C-alpha cells in the first residue's frame with residue numbers, strides 16, 4: 206500500500222495562551238502543498254521494520270512513523286507486524302511537519318491494512334499522542350487549527366497557488382523556538398478571520414497583509430539569513446512571504462510561475478534546499 210504524506214505551510218501562526226504543561230495555545234491557518242514523502246506499508250508476520258532513503262533520519266523507535274505503528278499495535282492489540290518504507294522528500298526539522306505527516310500516513314495505513322475501522326476523529330485522538338501537528342496532517346488541505354493544534358476546522362480550499370520553499374542548510378528545533386517565545390511581549394495578534402476571508406476571496410494582496418507567524422519574532426533575529434531570504438523572495442515577485450511553523454523554511458506564494466522559477470535559480474546557493482510546489 207502506498208500513502209502520500211504531504212508537507213504543510215503555515216499561512217498564519219498566532220500564539221494566544223500557554224498551558225500549565227508549557228504547550229502553547231495557537232490559532233493557525235495551515236495548508237498542504239504537493240511536496241510529499243512516499244510511505245509504503247506491508248503486513249509482516251511480526252514486529253515493525255522501517256527503512257528510510259535518508260541516512261540521517263532514525264529508523265528505530267525514535268522515528269515518529271515507527272511510534273505511530275507501535276501505538277496502534279499496542280492499543281488495538283494487533284498480533285501481526287508491519288514493514289514501512291519511507292521515501293523522504295520533505296526537508297527535515299524544517300517547519301513543514303515532515304515527521305507529523307509521516308505519522309499521520311502510518312496511522313491511516315494501519316487503519317486500512319488491519320481493518321481497524323477507526324474514524325477520522327479516533328485517528329486524530331491517537332495522532333495527538335504523537336505530536337500536536339498530527340491531527341491536522343490526518344485531515345489535511347486548508348484548515349484552521351486551534352488548541353495546541355488539535356482542534357481542526359476545514360476551510361474553503363486554497364488550491365493551485367505556486368509555492369517556492371526555501372530551506373537553509375540548518376534545522377530549527379520546534380521546542381527551542383517555542384521556548385524563546387514570550388507571550389507578554391506581544392501586543393498585536395493575527396487577524397485570523399480577515400486572513401481567512403482574503404483566502405476565500407482569492408485576494409493574495411489581502412493574504413499578504415493578514416498572514417503572520419509570531420514565531421518569526423524569535424526565529425528571525427537568531428538566524429538573520431532568513432531575513433535575507435525573505436527579502437530576495439519579495440524582490441523576485443513573491444506576493445506572500447512567510448516562515449512556515451517554527452522554521453527555518455521560508456516560502457513565497459507567486460502568481461507567476463516563471464517568476465517563481467527565476468527566484469528558485471537565484472536562491473539555489475549556500476546549500477539551500479529550494480523546492481517549487483503548489484497548494485493542494
Ligand SMILES: C[C@](O)(CO)[C@H](O)COP(=O)(O)OP(=O)(O)OC[C@H]1O[C@@H](n2ccc(N)nc2=O)[C@H](O)[C@@H]1O
Nearest residue numbers: 227228229305336337338339353354379380383450451
Ligand atoms: C510549529 C508547528 O509545526 C506549527 O504547525 C507546531 O506547533 C509544532 O507541532 P509539532 O512539531 O507536532 O509539536 P510537538 O512534537 O507536539 O511538540 C514539540 C515541542 O513544541 C512545543 N509546542 C508544540 C506545540 C504547541 N502547541 N506548543 C508548544 O509549545 C513544545 O515545547 C513541544 O515540546
Ligand SMILES: Nc1ncnc2c1ncn2[C@@H]1O[C@H](COP(=O)(O)OP(=O)(O)OP(=O)(O)O)[C@@H](O)[C@H]1O
Nearest residue numbers: 268269297298299300301302303304307338379450
Ligand atoms: N519520519 C520522520 N521524518 C523526519 N524526521 C523525523 C522522523 N521521525 C523522527 N524524526 C526526527 O524528528 C526531528 C524533527 O523532524 P520533522 O521533519 O518532523 O520536523 P519539522 O518539519 O520541523 O516538523 P514540525 O513542523 O511538525 O515541527 C528530526 O530531528 C528527525 O531526526
